[in-house]
Amino acid sequence: MDRSAETTTQRGEAGQVSIEAKVSDLVRLGIIGLFAYWTMKLIAPFALIVIWSAILVVALFPMFEALTRLIGNRPGIAATIIVIGCLVLIIAPLALVAVNFADAAQALIGKLWSGTVTLPSAPEAVRAWPVVGERIHDTWNQIVGDLASTIVKFQAPIREVMGGVVAxxxxxxxxxxxxxxxxxxxxxxxxxxxxxxxxIQALASRVGGDRGVGFARLAGATVRNVSRGVIGVAFLQTLLCGLCFAVFGMPARGALTFLVFMFCVMQLGPGLVLLPAIIWAWFSWSPVTAFAFTCVAVPITLVDNILKPILMSRGLSTPMPVILIGVIGGTLSYGLLGLFLGPIVLSVFYELLKAWAWPSDAPEGSKAA
Structure with a gap:
């Protein structure tokens, strides 16, 4: 009887200790979760800036290392040079294009709201085109003539859409x-x-072991590939297009340059903007000027075919629809910063998901040891 009573008492004490341990664990988890929630609330306004800074660090680190060695192991001076170079080469043109695009868009919105927008009539040269020239000429002039009535008819939805554009x-x-x-x-x-x-490698190792470290390296490689081969090449082509539009005096060059950048990031290329611009130039400018513009615009369209194999450490396996969704979703969600951030984040997620779901097809750096 004494032994059974003692055993029952020990079991009761063990159960009580187990319950107290579980309650203590829950209290600790609750405190950690509370602090994590507060931390996320505090850093949420700066999250996009911090994420984009981290992406820039990953993309620019090889350049930073080379520059540090070149100037005698002075990382502070190397970082300052890179920051100044980025501000001059990226922010200044981006600000000019953004302001020009905003001004042109606001002017167009003002004309649409006031009903004073007009389109030019079809050139008489279009009528001479074989087979379809007469039809295109008449359809064009009909649209121009009915534009005012069309705007009045759909004035309410146009105002609603343009309000979102202004925002x-x-x-x-x-x-x-x-x-x-x-x-x-x-x-x-x-x-x-x-x-x-x-x-980061220590944290990845704690979370996923050797495979977690491989995933971290794969994420870094994907960031470098997308930032150089997609964002970098798109920015270079956009800069060349902007200079070309400015030199030749192309109208609405800010809006056209912004469209070129969006199409280049989407992997559609600048040809969707440059080809109509070339056609317009041959109808609006002198043959000599139009020919010179064509000779400059065509090589710009082909620049990415040369630069992407050089700038990418490996072929970009991210499908174009993933990048396209990232561009559109990032721009709609986070504005100008999301235009750059969206395709990079989605590409990293796609590569990590593919390496996790199909490890046999993943690169060596992402496979488990």
Missing amino acids: KLASIGGGVLSFVASIMLSGLLLTRAAHLATA
Whole structure:
């Protein structure tokens, strides 16, 4: 009897200790979750800036290492040079294009609201085109003649849509300022890049072991591929197109340059803008000027075929629809910064998901040891 009573008492004490341990664990988890929630609330306004800064650090780190060695192991000076170079080469043209595009769009919206927008009549040269010339000429002039009545008929939905466009245009200035903050923060992070990389690998190892480290390396490689081969090449082509439009005096060059950048990031190329521009140039400019514009615009269209194999460490396996969804979704969700951030984030998620679901097809850096 004494032994059974003692056993029952021990079981009761063990059960009580087990319950107290579980309650203690729940309390600790609750405290950790509360602090995590507060932390996320505090950093949420700066999350996009921090994420884009981290992406810039990953993309620019090889350049930072080479420049640091070149100037005698001075990481602070190397980071400062990179920040100043990014501000001059990226922010200044981006701000000019964004402001020009916003001004042109607001002017067009004002004309649509006032009903004063007009389109030019079809050139008489179109009538001489074989087979379809007469039909295109008449259809064009009919659309021009009915434009005013069409605007009046759909005035309410046009006002509603244009109101949303104006709100998006107003956020362009904030997007440029976010870019400036991200670039300056990336300069600070570059000086601590080695320690940050070690910390990230240690965290990935704690979470997923060797495979977690492989996933971290795969994410870094994907960021570099997309940022150089997609964003970098798109920015270079856009810069060349903007200079070409400015030199030849192309009208609405800010809006056209912005469209070129969007199409290049979507992997559709600048030809969707440059080809209509070339056709317009041959009908509106002198043959000599139009020929010169064509000779400049055609090589710009083919630049990506040369630069992408050079800038990418491996072929970009991310499908174009993933990048397209990232561009559109990022722009609609986060404005100008999301235009750059969306395709990179979705590409990284796609590559990690593919490496996790089909490990046999993943690169060597992402396979488990």
